[in-house]
Amino acid sequence: MHAIAWSTAGPAIGSAFVASLVEFVEAFTIVLAVATLRGWRPALSGTFAALGVLGLLIAILGPLIGRVPLHLLQFVVGVLLLLFGMGWLRKAILRAAGVLPLHDEMAAFAAETAELTEEARRHKTSMDWIAGLAAFKAVLLEGIEVIFIVLAVGAGRGLLGWAALGALAACIPVLAVGAILRRPLAQVPENTLKFVVGVMLSGFGVFWTGEALGIDWPGGDLVLFALAAIFLATGLVMVGVLRRPQAEAAR
Amino acid sequence: MTILRDVAGMLFGMFMADRALSGAVLCLVGLVGIAIKAAGLHPLYGGAALIVGCVGIIAIVTMNEARRRRG
Numbered sequence: 001m002h003a004i005a006w007s008t009a010g011p012a013i014g015s016a017f018v019a020s021l022v023e024f025v026e027a028f029t030i031v032l033a034v035a036t037l038r039g040w041r042p043a044l045s046g047t048f049a050a051l052g053v054l055g056l057l058i059a060i061l062g063p064l065i066g067r068v069p070l071h072l073l074q075f076v077v078g079v080l081l082l083l084f085g086m087g088w089l090r091k092a093i094l095r096a097a098g099v100l101p102l103h104d105e106m107a108a109f110a111a112e113t114a115e116l117t118e119e120a121r122r123h124k125t126s127m128d129w130i131a132g133l134a135a136f137k138a139v140l141l142e143g144i145e146v147i148f149i150v151l152a153v154g155a156g157r158g159l160l161g162w163a164a165l166g167a168l169a170a171c172i173p174v175l176a177v178g179a180i181l182r183r184p185l186a187q188v189p190e191n192t193l194k195f196v197v198g199v200m201l202s203g204f205g206v207f208w209t210g211e212a213l214g215i216d217w218p219g220g221d222l223v224l225f226a227l228a229a230i231f232l233a234t235g236l237v238m239v240g241v242l243r244r245p246q247a248e249a250a251r
Numbered sequence: 252m253t254i255l256r257d258v259a260g261m262l263f264g265m266f267m268a269d270r271a272l273s274g275a276v277l278c279l280v281g282l283v284g285i286a287i288k289a290a291g292l293h294p295l296y297g298g299a300a301l302i303v304g305c306v307g308i309i310a311i312v313t314m315n316e317a318r319r320r321r322g
Contacts, residue, residue, distance in 0.1 A: 215295065
């Protein structure tokens with residue numbers, strides 16, 4: 001990784017860090033449910049098997065990315081970021097406004113535990129196998145999202161290594177706090193993080209899509225901050241607008 | 252096979268969770284692309300249209316969803 005301008009790398013590292021934090025917390029909840037029910041052996045087996053598959057995916061996708069023409073890569077990544085980022089922002093706005101219920105890690109933990117017990121009863125198979133498979137699936141699915149985010153925010157400017165570093169850095173606090181507490185990380189302000197990620201990824205999406213369409217953004221990479229500010233303001237205004245009818249109805 | 256189906260479902264959900272939002276974003280990008288590449292619109296105006304369009308889409312889809320859920 002060569003010397004970089006922090007105005008360029010900062011948003012990529014920050015987005016990868018925050019988005020990965022959310023995904024790691026969700027995966028951790030399932031792995032913890034498996035470990036609580038059946039012990040750490042199936043939980044860690046499933047986790048490491050999924051990490052192996054994710055490593056294989058990176059090994060295959062990594063070299064391929066370098067062969068795609070930059071403009072095409074920016075366009076595809078830009079549009080996918082718009083779809084993904086605006087999707088997260090939409091959900092975060094609706095949750096913050098009380099239209100959708102907030103994601104509850106304790107409820108997710110309880111649901112996963114109940115589902116595992118029911119699966120084992122129904123299929124009469126080894127509980128360890130089912131538990132390991134649940135951990136495998138959780139880590140694989142959340143991990144794929146992390147890989148996409150790292151590729152999306154890093155590929156357009158050759159910042160894959162830095163974005164990956166941001167994602168890896170997010171893993172450390174989740175594992176450290178999780179290891180100490182040994183319970184779902186319910187105190188993490190997940191919706192606020194999703195709001196921030198939605199804002200940042202939507203900004204990246206507009207930026208990359210525009211570059212691919214030939215837009216020479218005034219201010220270069222710094223326009224990313226302006227784009228993020230626009231999406232943040234939009235999100236906050238919409239939360240206020242959508243909360244109002246509820247407040248009026250309560251009166 | 253269940254895992255493959257789950258992965259495919261998750262990937263679809265990542266980008267197409269709200270079909271109205273995804274459809275509107277794809278239409279907006281297509282229209283801005285055509286306006287710049289085929290109709291000769293100045294790219295900066297195209298950029299402005301992209302930003303305004305995305306802001307409008309977020310506002311409309313969240314309001315529609317709130318109205319639908321609250322009846």
